[in-house]
Amino acid sequence: MAWNEPGGNSNNQDPWGGRRNNGGDRKGPPDLDEAFRKLQESLNGLFGGGKKRGSGDGDSGGSKGGYGMLLVGFLVIVAFWLYSAIYVVDEQEQAVVLRFGKYYETVGPGLNIYFPPIDRKFQENVTRERAYSKQGQMLTEDENIIEVPLTVQYKISNLQDFVLNVDSPETSLQQATDSAIRHVVGSTEMDQVLTEGRELLASEVKERLQRFMDNYKTGIVVTQVNLQSAAAPREVQEAFDDVIRAREDEQREKNKAETYANGVVPEARGQAQRLVEDAMGYRDEVVSRAQGEADRFTALVAEYRKAPEITRERLYLDTMQELMSNTSKVLVTGDKGQNNLLYLPLDKMIDGRKGNGSSAISGAASASDPDAGSLRTPQPVDLRSRESR
Structure with a gap:
């Protein structure tokens, strides 16, 4: 028989098939209304109590609905807290x-949990490379803008x-960048900033x-700084272009001068080396000739000591032979007691000089000896007839 059928004992049965004893105790699953009531009483005790339950059924139903x-x-709050407390960190x-x-x-990466509001979480991508651009006018070392x-x-x-050391680390990075670029550009000349520098x-x-970032302890590492093409402000761009063209012309002229120097300097060095080698050869020749003359004179002295008269006569003959072979005048001697005759071979002198000064030589010969023109062949020179000393 069902628990709610007429004639049934409703005091001893419940919807779950349990039976109540005479003392009111029940065996089986607990009553939901009673569980809600106990929970409400516990919460009321925590939050300072609540209204007392009346004896009417309407008050009992309203209390159960409020519980x-x-x-x-409460469950929604717990679920929301768990949703906000559990988080995932990517790789x-x-x-x-x-x-x-x-x-x-x-x-690190993975599923994690923290406990707000006593905990705070700061989550950032630590592998992504970030970038920002900056542009400004600044003064160079040579006072150009x-x-x-x-x-x-x-x-x-x-x-x-x-997260912890600096309030806004990226703003600090931008300000430090402005300071660093102005310091570096301010200590560099303009042409270095514009060209190869x-x-x-x-x-x-x-x-x-x-x-700067290390001193501030910002936790930022600078991976790259790209300095793009610098330019002059628009107000002075035309004059700036003229300066650049002038510098280019200067560089071009320098290149031409270096090319010319590269061609002339090696040639001059070669000539200088050749002159040095010629001088060294001349020095060696003079020294060798002087050494030979000294050795010859030493040997001659030894021979002179052995035969003075013969050596003296031989030296005289060699000296006169050397002198007469290099002169254009011929001395013709006669017999003893006769005058000597000076003969000028005009034909050879004229051939040697090729007509230069021939009239002057002829006039000199006629003035010194009128009969010289009639002479054609000189007589042999008799040097042996010279009296011995």
Whole structure:
């Protein structure tokens, strides 16, 4: 028989088939209304109590409905808290957890949970390379105003420092970049910034900027600084272009001069080397000839000591032979007691000089000896007839 059929004993049966004993106790699943009532009483005790339950059925039904709504609201709050407390960290990310405002831990990739509101979470991508561009007018070392655009690439190297040490690390990076680029450009001349010095400038800016970030402990590492083509402001662009053209002309003339120097200098060095070698050869020749003359004189002295008269006569004959072979005059001697005759071979002198000064020579010969023109062949020179000393 069902528990609610007429004639049935409703006091001893319930919907779940349990039976109540005379003392009111029940065996089987608990009553939901009674469970809600106990939960409500517990919550009322926690929050300062509530209204007392009346004896009417209407008050009992309203209390039960209020308890159910309160439990549903509590469950919704718990579910929302769990939804916000559980988070996932990707492979490229890290998360820093603060507990009561103090650093607690750094969390790696995976499923994690934290406990708000006592915990705070900061989650960032630590492998993605970030970049920003900057452009501004600045003064060079030679007092020229130029406009320098650049791009800075960076990423997070230490998330704890990035979150805790600086309020806005990326803003600090931009301000430090402005300081670094102005310092480097201000100590460099304009032509270096515009031409081949850009790579060196970018390297110096990167080094100085990274030093700033390390001193500030921002947890940022600068990976690359790209210094783009610098230009003059629009107001002075025309004059600036004229200066650039003048510098290009100067460089072109320098290249021409270097090309000419590369052709002339080696030739001059070769000539100088040749003159040095000729001088050294002449020196060796003179020294050798002098050494030979000295050796010859030493040998001659030895021979003179052996036979003075013969050696003296031989020296005299050799000397006169050398002198007469190099002169255009011929001395013809006669017999003893007769005058000597000086003969000038005019035909050979004229052939040797090819007509230059022939009239002057002829006049000189006629004045000195009128009969010289009638002479054609000189007599042999008799040097042996000279009296011995």
